[in-house]
Amino acid sequence: MTQRTEIRNAFAALLTGLPSTGARVYQSRTRPLQAAELPAILIFSGGSRPEDKDLCSMRPGLMTYQLSADILVKHSVGNESTADQILDEITAAVFASVSANTLSGKVASLRLIHVGEVDLDDSLEKPALRLPVLFETQYST
Amino acid sequence: MFDAADLSAFVDPSMPGYVEALINGQPVGGLFRSNYAEAFGVISGSSPAFRCLDGIPVGFGATVVIGPVTYTVAEIQPAEPGFQLLKLETP
Numbered sequence: 327m328t329q330r331t332e333i334r335n336a337f338a339a340l341l342t343g344l345p346s347t348g349a350r351v352y353q354s355r356t357r358p359l360q361a362a363e364l365p366a367i368l369i370f371s372g373g374s375r376p377e378d379k380d381l382c383s384m385r386p387g388l389m390t391y392q393l394s395a396d397i398l399v400k401h402s403v404g405n406e407s408t409a410d411q412i413l414d415e416i417t418a419a420v421f422a423s424v425s426a427n428t429l430s431g432k433v434a435s436l437r438l439i440h441v442g443e444v445d446l447d448d449s450l451e452k453p454a455l456r457l458p459v460l461f462e463t464q465y466s467t
Numbered sequence: 468m469f470d471a472a473d474l475s476a477f478v479d480p481s482m483p484g485y486v487e488a489l490i491n492g493q494p495v496g497g498l499f500r501s502n503y504a505e506a507f508g509v510i511s512g513s514s515p516a517f518r519c520l521d522g523i524p525v526g527f528g529a530t531v532v533i534g535p536v537t538y539t540v541a542e543i544q545p546a547e548p549g550f551q552l553l554k555l556e557t558p
Binding site for chain 1: 501504505506507508509510511512513514515538541555556557
C-alpha cells in the first residue's frame with residue numbers, strides 16, 4: 327500500500343462516524359449514490375507535489391498532498407433552510423475532526439485550504455446540494 | 468389550426484403515460500414521466516414531470532398527487548404550444 331493510499335484511508339476513517347453522515351464516506355466512488363444514501367461524503371485524491379528542490383534525487387523527500395471531501399445533502403421544495411443547516415453542521419463536524427489532525431502521525435498535519443461554493447442540482451425529484459472542501463497535508467517519503 | 472379539442476387527444480387515457488392527477492385537489496388528466504436522472508453525476512434518481520394542458524390553474528408549490536405519491540410543483544416550464552410541463556419534487 328502506498329503512502330497516499332494509507333493517508334487517504336486514514337482520512338476516510340477520520341471522517342467516518344460523524345453524526346449526520348455516519349458510515350456514508352466513500353473514496354473514489356463511481357457507482358451513483360441513491361437519495362436514501364444522503365447525506366454523504368465523497369473523498370477524492372487531489373494533486374501531490376514535492377517540496378524538496380533537490381533535482382538530483384529521485385526521492386522527493388517532503389510531499390504535499392491534497393485531499394478533497396465533497397459533502398452531499400438532499401433537500402426539497404419548502405425545506406431549503408433545513409438543507410443548508412444540515413450542510414453547515416456536517417461541514418463544522420468535518421472541520422472539527424480534521425483540525426490539526428496528523429492521521430496518527432502519518433502526516434505533518436491536515437490544513438483546510440479551500441471551501442468551495444455550495445452547488446445546487448435540481449435534476450432529481452429530491453434536489454441535492456454539494457459543498458467541496460479541500461485539505462492539504464505533507465508527508466515524508 | 469389546433470384547438471383545445473385537438474390537443475385533448477394528447478391527454479387521452481389511451482396515451483402512454485396518461486394519468487389522472489389531483490392538482491390542488493382537482494382531477495387533471497395529463498402525461499406523467501419519471502425518467503432516470505443524475506445530480507452532479509454522482510447521485511442517481513428520477514426526474515418526475517407532468518405534462519398537462521395550458522390553462523390548468525397551477526402554481527409553484529402546488530400539490531400534485533399521482534397514485535400513491537404526493538409531489539410539489541418545483542417549476543412550470545413552457546412545453547409544446549397548448550401544454551405546460553410541471554417539474555415535480557417530493558418533500
